Amino acid sequence: MVTSNTEDLVALCGSLTERIAVKRTPGAEKAFVDAMLQQMREDGIVWSMGAAECGGRAASLSDLARMTSAIARQSGSAGLIFAMHASQALCIVRHCEDSLFLKDLQARMIGGQHLIASGTSEKGPSGDIFKSLCTVDDAPTGASLVTKDSPNISYLDLAGAILITAMRQGRSGRPSQVLIAAETANMDIASGAPAEFMGMGGMSNAPYVVTARFAPEAVFARPFAAIARETMTPVIHILWASAWSGIAADILGKVRQFVEKQADHDAAAANSMRLELSRLVDLQFTMIALIRDAIAGWENPDVSAAPNLSFRQTARIKRLKIVCSETLTKLCVDALEILGISGYSERGPFSISQPIRDALSAKVMISNFRLGTANANIERFIEEAI
Template sequence: MTIQTTRPGDAPVLDRATSIEPGLRALIVAGIAAAHAEAVDRDGRFPAEAIEAAKAQRLMGLTVPVALGGEGASLATAADVCYALGRACASTAMIYAMHLTKVACIVGHGIGQTWQEALLERLCREQLLLASSTTEGQGGGNLRSSAAAIERDGEAIILDRAATVISYGAEADGVVTTARRAPDAAASDQVLAVFLKEDYALERLSGWETLGMRGTRSFGFRLRARGRPEQVLAVAYPTIHAETMTPVSHILWSSAWAGIAAGAVERAQAFVRQAARGAGGQMPPGDAQYGKAASSLRTLRGMIAQGLDRYAAAGEARALGSLDFQTAITMLKVETSELALATVSSAMRACGLAGYRQDGPFSIGRALRDILSAPIMIHNDRITANLAGTSLLATVPASLRD
């Protein structure tokens, strides 16, 4: 193993032969993310130091097969990394979770395609950061509908897309985007395409002045891209969405949210201990809220573990597209986002005014503002309404569905 450093305080730069466990590397990155988290939130800036550290620790290709230059880590390991980052900086954790979701789509459905495999090798070699573009126009969070289409221009393909948001789009090395298969295709007839920075131009359409998750810099952009037909994955997007996009994103997002909640619970624990010491051992009024927060955090982590087990079992049984699995993995996002919010809220109540304040070591303000994004990042009401419609159709005889 070779470890190189550039300046004192920088994260170690690892070569491909590293044997350091991903968990330890994640803690190194989390330490750097935590040191800059306040500035990232205050200034609404990209967490450049943390992402550079993740690249130095070779975490960008964490789940890419070893044969293609990656680390070959499991989804469970990736979830642990997102959890560790979430405890330090919510924006860093969410950026990393979105990146790994795009990587998972390419690994899961691009292996066997020469261009896609070469991309994965380059991603690992150069530690590229991939952004996601799956929403556009008035459709908002409807990932299963696209307005812009892939068009042919001689031997090239082009795409002109007005994206509602492209998180960290200006800082990414590439964009993975949905689009209609062709100009005459239905909105639901989608493909997934990968464009690298040299393939596209971005024109900013909207800002990102939000309560939390400020460092994701999720501006709206007009994306104008030009590439080769091979940059479109051969597998139709509905399959990618069901088998990889939804389960991986929901597991990794949930892990990032659990990390945010864990950071808040740790602050609540520290406050309760200090208050008890100052009162001669008498527990403060917020002790019950701390107990509630700690209990709900354990439940939250258990739900994620169950989601990982369910995903592995469905994959082995080739049942990723089944209604039962899709319902469970979709509801994982709804349930964990709500529980994470409740956990952070309980942690703030445990700290009382010390948690409500923006200054001081026990402030829960940033965690609360960040976690408020969880239920509306693809709105829970939209998800449950769509599931209700799907379940209803599944129980109605085909002859009566017209």
């Protein structure tokens, strides 16, 4: 089913699990998420952000945020996959410039509704994505080559392409970091043992050594640092936070039901719980307000904030990630206090074991320490005001 209205897309995202035959079974989360993704392909959701001229529906960042949240409310893993894919896909959409090669790639990815994976981290620099050890080998004739030793690539089993960072010798002879749109069909992939993370079990996560062959035109003309600043980093943080708001909504839904059930036999306790529940909604509201603010800042940058605009934007997007991941963690733990053992249990209608384990990835997906340290270094150039 393909619809034209982006409101419809949000509604379709919200009803995914009602429209798939596979039901969530403990220990078999990947089959459930794979079925959600298949439905998303059939709905045209996966490449909803694609440019209209390439067959996409040009969904805005605000649309994508609401779609991500709706998906993550049903499965944190599916929400995270959509968030990461959308951030990579938007790099192709926004930075293909006049490259016929990248436009053709985009059209083919839209046609097949293929996921785009992220190959930015690397063994060695690890979470410091602005450092690459691997180097593009540009053959005088034929395909270029790069070998990336990655500590983790998510959902590679389902991806049609990976955006890979690498060093490349420029015309001046000086190496610079570039971004490559490498198709998985033209790769040798050696996988390490599955990561076995405590959460996000609905997607494959593993270290990989990837050797990609690609045409020189698969390298984006714009330097990676600019693509990261303008698109990849803000979009990933906004959509990650949107996924976390969906996980928060899932937990809040369970707490609401639990409180109403309590009211049937202990009205006084239920009243106290309602106050606690309201405090949880305060936390979710904080996350949503920060996400809205970040989307507005990305879509309409406040140029009056120059000359330190880029410092301010960089710091704000990192703050979004740090504050939303910490707020979600607090929301999870506070929800557990209301739900008691019904929430702490691995099973049952009020168990929040799964969303809590998914939520804990928020702090480590690009370490908050790393982001906080980067902000601390530029704090003296920034003064925030209303």
